Amino acid sequence: MELDPSAVDSETINTIFRAAHSIKGGSATFGFSIVADFTHVLETLLDEIRSDIRVIRRDDVDLFLQSVDCLRELLSALQQESTPDSAESNRLRESFEAILAIDPQAASAGDNAIEPDPTIEQQPDPVDSSIDGPWHIHFCPGPDILRTGNEPLRILRELEELGRITVTPIVDQIPDYSALDPEACYIGFDIIFRDRIAKDRLDEVFEWVVDESDLSIVLACHKSDIDNTSVAAQSAAGDAWKIYFKPCEDVLRTGNEPLRIFRELVELGNLSVVASVADLPGWSALNPESCYLRWDLDLVAETEKSKIDEAFEWVVDESELSIQQEESASADSVSTETSNQMVDQMDDATASSKLAASVAVSENAAVTPEAENVISAPPAANAPVASAETKAVAKKQSATETTSIRVGIDKVDTLINMVGELVITQSMLGQLGDDFEMEYLPKLREGLSQLEQNTRELQESVMRIRMLPISFAFSRFPRMVRDLSQRLDKKIELKLIGEQTELDKTVMEKIGDPLVHLVRNALDHGIEQPDERVQSGKSETGLITLNAYHQGGNVVIEITDDGKGLDRDRIVKKAVESGLVQASDAPSLSNEQIYDMIFQPGFSTAQEVSDVSGRGVGMDVVRRNIQALNGSVEISSTSGKGSRITIRLPLTLAILDGQLVRVGSHTYIFPLVSIVESLQSKDERVSRVAGGCDVFKLRDEYVPIIRLHELFNISADAKSLDDALVVVVEYEGEKVGVVVDDLQAQQQVVIKSLEQNYQRVEGVSGATILGDGTVALILDIPGLVKLAGINHQQTNVISLAGSHQPLQSIA
Amino acid sequence: MQTVTATSADSSENMADGSITTMDDSNQYLTFIMANEEYGVDILCVQEIRGWESATPIPNAPPNIKGVINLRGTIVPIVDLRQCFGMEAIEYTSVTVVIVLKVKTEKGSRVVGIVVDAVSDVYNLTPEDMKAPPDLGDSVSTDYIRGLVNVEEKMVILLEIDKLLNMDELPDLSEVSSKLMEVAGQ
Numbered sequence: 001m002e003l004d005p006s007a008v009d010s011e012t013i014n015t016i017f018r019a020a021h022s023i024k025g026g027s028a029t030f031g032f033s034i035v036a037d038f039t040h041v042l043e044t045l046l047d048e049i050r051s052d053i054r055v056i057r058r059d060d061v062d063l064f065l066q067s068v069d070c071l072r073e074l075l076s077a078l079q080q081e082s083t084p085d086s087a088e089s090n091r092l093r094e095s096f097e098a099i100l101a102i103d104p105q106a107a108s109a110g111d112n113a114i115e116p117d118p119t120i121e122q123q124p125d126p127v128d129s130s131i132d133g134p135w136h137i138h139f140c141p142g143p144d145i146l147r148t149g150n151e152p153l154r155i156l157r158e159l160e161e162l163g164r165i166t167v168t169p170i171v172d173q174i175p176d177y178s179a180l181d182p183e184a185c186y187i188g189f190d191i192i193f194r195d196r197i198a199k200d201r202l203d204e205v206f207e208w209v210v211d212e213s214d215l216s217i218v219l220a221c222h223k224s225d226i227d228n229t230s231v232a233a234q235s236a237a238g239d240a241w242k243i244y245f246k247p248c249e250d251v252l253r254t255g256n257e258p259l260r261i262f263r264e265l266v267e268l269g270n271l272s273v274v275a276s277v278a279d280l281p282g283w284s285a286l287n288p289e290s291c292y293l294r295w296d297l298d299l300v301a302e303t304e305k306s307k308i309d310e311a312f313e314w315v316v317d318e319s320e321l322s323i324q325q326e327e328s329a330s331a332d333s334v335s336t337e338t339s340n341q342m343v344d345q346m347d348d349a350t351a352s353s354k355l356a357a358s359v360a361v362s363e364n365a366a367v368t369p370e371a372e373n374v375i376s377a378p379p380a381a382n383a384p385v386a387s388a389e390t391k392a393v394a395k396k397q398s399a400t401e402t403t404s405i406r407v408g409i410d411k412v413d414t415l416i417n418m419v420g421e422l423v424i425t426q427s428m429l430g431q432l433g434d435d436f437e438m439e440y441l442p443k444l445r446e447g448l449s450q451l452e453q454n455t456r457e458l459q460e461s462v463m464r465i466r467m468l469p470i471s472f473a474f475s476r477f478p479r480m481v482r483d484l485s486q487r488l489d490k491k492i493e494l495k496l497i498g499e500q501t502e503l504d505k506t507v508m509e510k511i512g513d514p515l516v517h518l519v520r521n522a523l524d525h526g527i528e529q530p531d532e533r534v535q536s537g538k539s540e541t542g543l544i545t546l547n548a549y550h551q552g553g554n555v556v557i558e559i560t561d562d563g564k565g566l567d568r569d570r571i572v573k574k575a576v577e578s579g580l581v582q583a584s585d586a587p588s589l590s591n592e593q594i595y596d597m598i599f600q601p602g603f604s605t606a607q608e609v610s611d612v613s614g615r616g617v618g619m620d621v622v623r624r625n626i627q628a629l630n631g632s633v634e635i636s637s638t639s640g641k642g643s644r645i646t647i648r649l650p651l652t653l654a655i656l657d658g659q660l661v662r663v664g665s666h667t668y669i670f671p672l673v674s675i676v677e678s679l680q681s682k683d684e685r686v687s688r689v690a691g692g693c694d695v696f697k698l699r700d701e702y703v704p705i706i707r708l709h710e711l712f713n714i715s716a717d718a719k720s721l722d723d724a725l726v727v728v729v730e731y732e733g734e735k736v737g738v739v740v741d742d743l744q745a746q747q748q749v750v751i752k753s754l755e756q757n758y759q760r761v762e763g764v765s766g767a768t769i770l771g772d773g774t775v776a777l778i779l780d781i782p783g784l785v786k787l788a789g790i791n792h793q794q795t796n797v798i799s800l801a802g803s804h805q806p807l808q809s810i811a
Numbered sequence: 812m813q814t815v816t817a818t819s820a821d822s823s824e825n826m827a828d829g830s831i832t833t834m835d836d837s838n839q840y841l842t843f844i845m846a847n848e849e850y851g852v853d854i855l856c857v858q859e860i861r862g863w864e865s866a867t868p869i870p871n872a873p874p875n876i877k878g879v880i881n882l883r884g885t886i887v888p889i890v891d892l893r894q895c896f897g898m899e900a901i902e903y904t905s906v907t908v909v910i911v912l913k914v915k916t917e918k919g920s921r922v923v924g925i926v927v928d929a930v931s932d933v934y935n936l937t938p939e940d941m942k943a944p945p946d947l948g949d950s951v952s953t954d955y956i957r958g959l960v961n962v963e964e965k966m967v968i969l970l971e972i973d974k975l976l977n978m979d980e981l982p983d984l985s986e987v988s989s990k991l992m993e994v995a996g997q
Contacts, residue, residue, distance in 0.1 A: 666868070712870030754869075757921040758879065758888040761869055769881045775867040 016064070017046040042067050047164075062486075063095060065479065134195070135202060140170065140188035140214035147183060150209050156189065158205045163195030172270050188214070241308060244322045246294035258295065261312060268308065270300040405505055407465050415461050422454045463655065464502070470548045470557070471499035473512050477519055477546065484523050491530050491541040492523060498548040503555050507649055510629055511557070514622040518559045518645050519544065521618065526563030526643060536640060538562065554631075555651055560644040566637040568594055575600075595635040599623040627782075630656070630671060656751055658768070658778065660744035661727065663708050664715045668740075669749055669768060669778045674729045678743055681726040693789075696726060696737045703728060705737040706788040711763065717741045731781045738784065751778065763787045837937040842967055843910060843927040846898045850927075851934065851960070851969040856912045858922065860930055863907035877926060882911065889924040890976065901928070914976045923976045934967070936960055941969065 020043045042064070137159075141152050159165050170188035174180070193202065202217050209215070243265075247258055265271050274296045299308065308323050429447045432440055474496050485492040503511075527533075527542030534540055545560040568591065575581045575597050581589065601620040626633045630650050637643035650656070650673070657672035685697045686705065695702040705726065709716035718724035718741050726737040749768035754761055754777075765780035840851035866878030866889045875894035879886045889909060894900055909924045941958030957969040 714868070714870065752884070752886045754879065754886055757886060757923060758869070758876075761872070763870060767867070767879060767886045769884065769886075773881055774865075775879050775881050775886055777867065777869070 017043065020046055038067070038071065065483070134219070135191075135193040135197070135199070136218055137191040137193060137202065138188070138214070138216045139191060139206065140173070141185050141209055142212035142214075143181070143184040143186060145185045145209060145212055148212065150212075152185065152187070152189065152209075155205055155209065156191070159191065159193065159202070162197055162201060162205070163193055166192040166194065168192075241297075241299040241305075242324045243297040243299060243308065244294070245297060245312070246321070258293070262295075262297070265297065265299055265308065268299065272298045274298075405466070405468070411461065411464055415458070415465070418454060418458045418461060422451075422458060425451045425454055459655075463504075463651075466505050467502035467651075468505050468508055469499060470501045470503050470508065470555070471496075473503075473508050473515060474499050474546055474548075476512075476516070480516065481519065481523060481544065484520065488524065489529065490523070490527050492527055493541050493543050495543060495545040497545060501548040501550060501555060503548075503649070504651060507555075507629055507651075510625060511647070511649060514625045514647070515546075515557070515559070517618045517622050518647075519546070522559055522561040522563065522643075522645075526561035526565075528564050532564075536564075550651075551648075555649045557647040557649070558644055559647075560642065562642040565639045565641055565643050566595055566598070566635065568639065571595070571597055591637070592634070595637060598635070599633075630673060632673075655748050656768075656778065657746070658749040659727070659746050660770075660776070661725075661740040662742040662744055663712070663740050664717060666712075666714055667744065667770065667774075667776045668708070669776055670727060670729065670738075671765075671778065671781070672746060674731065674781045676728045676730050676735060678725055678727045681721040681724055681737075681739070683721045686721055698728065698735070698737070701735065703735045703737045704788075705739055706784055707739045708784075709739075711784065711787055729781050731785055734785075736781070736785055738779075749776075749778065837935050840934050840936055840967075840969060841910070842931040842934060843908070844929045844931050845893055845896065845927050849931055849962075849965060849967045850892075851967050852910070852912065852972045853957075853969075854933060856914065856972050858911040858913050861909050861911065861924075862905060863903045863909055863926065880909075880924065882922065882924075885922060887911065887922050887924050889926060891926045893926070893928075895975075912972055912976065915973045921976075925976075934960070934962060936969075 020039050139152070139155075141150070145152065156165070156167060168190040170190055171186075173188060174186040180186075199217060203210075206213070206215055206217075245258070245261075262271065262273055276294050276296065305323060312321055312323075425447060429444070429451065432444050432447060436444075477496070478494055481492055481494040522544050527544070528536070530540045533542065543562045545558070547558040547560065549556055571594050572581070572586045572589075575594075576583045576586060578600075580597060580600060599619045599622070623633055626647055626649070632648045634646050635643060636646070656669075658669040659672050659675055659678075661668050661670060679698075681696065686694050687697070688694050694705050694707075696705045697703075707716075708714075716724070716739075718739075721739065724739045724741060725743055726739055727743070728735055728737050730736075749770075751766045752768055752775075754764065754767050761777075763780055763783040763786075764777045765783065766778045767775050768778055770776050839854040841854045841857050842849050842851040844850075864880060866880045868878040869876060869888070872878075875891045877889040877891050879888050881887075891900065903926070906929065907926060908928070908930050909926055910930070911922060911924045913920050914923055940960050942960070943958060944956040945959075955971050955975040957971045960967045960969060
């Protein structure tokens with residue numbers, strides 16, 4: 001929904017419109033009437049925007065977004081085969097209907113409200129003299145029409161293609177259920193064709209049925225003629241009652257349902273209902289539980305007033321109600337009025353026709369298929385409908401099969417190519433092996449190196465299958481930023497760069513939440529209020545940039561905002577308060593160390609906790625999540641200019657750059673990212689401090705050391721540190737030295753789970769299979785640190801106790 | 812004395828066919844030897860039998876976990892059943908056998924290898940052939956034993972492998988086996 005109220009792009013609206021239309025079409029096809037009804041209203045509004053009748057406003061966009069949410073819920077409810085909760089959709093529908101009813105009049109304030117809208121909208125168009133409209137078509141097919149192979153619905157569909165139509169079924173001819181002939185057609189249609197068109201075209205549509213049907217096509221302004229006749233015919237059958245019914249706002253809360261009343265009235269006779277929505281308040285003031293509608297009802301029935309009174313019995317006290325019997329003689333005027341209202345109805349669009357339809361539907365279930373046609377359908381061509389329907393189906397599938405991934409055909413093709421090459425290399429090597437002589441040795445070497453290359457390429461492209469563009473994770477942000485900025489009254493522009501950067505699917509799934517949190521932070525804490533921004537000489541609109549790119553074997557995601565930046569003093573103050581750092585040490589700390597503190601659990605500088613952020617939980621979790629992915633996160637910030645958070649992630653979770661080390665006869669693997677340096681140790685550089693922990697002097701730092709063989713209870717070659725190597729690894733900004741016997745190769749290793757068949761092992765994050773088929777364990781640095789009993793408080797103590805130099809690291 | 816048919820691997824397939832109609836409640840058990848005692852496991856749990864190859868030890872694991880091996884790309888832990896049953900550990904030789912079992916757990920199934928002295932036979936047993944494990948006193952749980960069977964005057968202990976290897980920590984069965992021996996000796 002990249003819809004900006006300031007710049008309405010007709011193409012965008014068209015896209016949304018088509019989507020809405022396809023949802024409607026699809027859901028109606030499968031009988032999800034709730035979805036179809038709802039989308040229909042949405043579509044009507046979009047249609048008006050599309051045809052430039054209405055200027056889109058911010059409220060509308062909000063409403064659209066809400067409706068998207070609502071639709072999504074409806075769809076998921078349907079997918080779970082449960083009954084969707086229609087309350088929300090009804091509420092939204094009401095508000096849509098409200099907008100539909102109110103706005104065109106507001107927009108064309110100078111125009112007479114009774115004047116039919118189509119004329120207004122058509123005025124700018126060059127009008128062909130032979131083309132006229134709107135048309136009122138009265139179409140009552142003969143009962144045998146279905147047997148002749150003609151299908152009224154097809155005719156309606158054709159009409160729909162020609163222009164926008166409003167169809168009201170005439171169902172008073174439907175006999176009792178017992179007398180009903182299922183093959184006969186008892187339904188008539190009152191069609192209002194809202195666009196201008198030559199009468200010939202309309203006649204053409206009805207060409208095949210005109211002989212067997214009661215058909216009249218007249219200009220809408222003349223249509224009182226037929227209405228006269230039809231109503232006169234009806235009024236011969238009974239008296240005409242005119243009822244004005246305006247329930248109080250609380251009527252729905254008292255358990256009364258206007259629709260129920262109408263249904264009762266329908267049982268009495270032929271009822272036509274016109275709802276007026278003039279009293280509907282704005283969307284913001286609307287109380288979803290209140291009733292703002294009033295109704296004008298025309299009842300043609302052989303009945304007594306008492307019967308009508310009875311229907312209103314429960315609401316008469318709380319409503320404005322007037323029931324008058326029309327003189328039969330005045331049937332003409334009634335019907336003329338009705339016809340006027342019918343035209344008026346076109347303004348009110350669905351609000352009234354919907355009601356009429358729902359009443360009609362409740363009257364006889366046989367009409368249900370036609371109810372779908374009670375729409376003012378746009379001149380949508382068939383093609384988009386068809387394609388849209390398939391789109392809707394495709395969407396459904398992707399939603400249900402959540403565990404599958406879509407792979408671009410190009411990726412699969414490359415894969416097939418490589419497998420082909422592999423087969424060729426294999427057969428070449430096979431031939432060599434059949435009758436091998438020493439002179440073939442260079443050839444064999446060549447073949448093997450080719451095999452190696454093939455394997456590596458194959459591995460890379462197989463890994464690429466799991467890669468998805470990061471736009472999957474980014475796509476939720478425009479909406480989120482929009483919603484949040486409105487809630488916080490800030491103006492924010494979101495810029496997404498590098499959306500096509502590919503990232504492993506698993507990583508993507510896990511990075512989503514941390515990203516949301518960081519963006520939310522940038523919105524809430526980073527970007528200032530507009531007036532504050534203007535004061536500090538920045539543009540009113542804040543800018544948040546999400547940038548993703550590849551760097552080495554990593555994916556880097558940067559979240560940049562041009563807000564006020566981190567407040568060093570406040571962080572320091574808070575850190576001193578919470579005892580993370582001594583007040584005396586604070587000035588000597590680098591910015592980086594200070595900013596790093598916001599990742600501490602429970603650390604928040606927010607003055608108050610808002611519903612958006614401020615509890616101090618988030619950043620801790622963010623860093624934990626990112627570290628769980630073998631990634632890192634860092635912050636840089638300039639006061640007043642904004643801050644930037646950089647996340648580094650490995651491309652994939654399945655493969656790791658590893659450093660093989662040997663301890664005794666065992667091989668272990670360090671993740672290469674965690675290694676800072678490896679060096680030869682000297683016994684004299686190690687000192688034992690209180691608490692039983694050895695520290696190693698690394699230039700001007702003291703680093704606690706872990707003896708891997710002690711930790712794992714294995715025997716090592718090196719008896720003293722003089723013969724051993726120290727691998728310095730970093731964990732949460734803290735350096736730890738691990739003593740090993742030897743460094744071996746660096747290689748990419750495929751991570752295999754130990755937990756799958758065994759259980760979690762402290763200090764080990766997984767296993768891998770080496771070139772010779774044996775299993776090697778991958779070391780888990782945080783686990784090792786925990787296992788060795790070195791925790792951060794202790795190291796802090798150590799560095800303070802050492803007191804040889806200022807505090808180097810706080811974490 | 813129960814009638815027990817010992818079948819060779821070849822005939823076991825025929826038995827499987829026939830079992831649909833005639834022996835619907837009989838199960839096949841693979842038996843193996845440890846310290847001259849014969850133990851049996853449900854043959855449907857057995858994934859494969861392979862020779863011993865060196866495993867990568869897991870740091871700080873209990874002594875009866877010999878380590879993990881690479882079984883065609885999956886990491887499979889190897890359990891020394893001798894040590895589980897409190898028997899003396901013996902030197903592994905080329906004839907030492909690893910039985911790879913598929914164990915059902917709440918979370919699905921896991922694959923575990925057990926080291927035994929040798930694989931013995933496949934028996935076709937019905938529930939009637941089985942005797943419930945004797946009461947060995949409160950201190951010893953017999954949860955891991957499905958039953959006892961006498962085959963040709965020899966006692967075979969049928970193991971409830973899903974329970975035995977399901978535990979996050981393998982049970983110490985040394986008492987069980989020694990008490991069973993006592994019972995058998997009586």
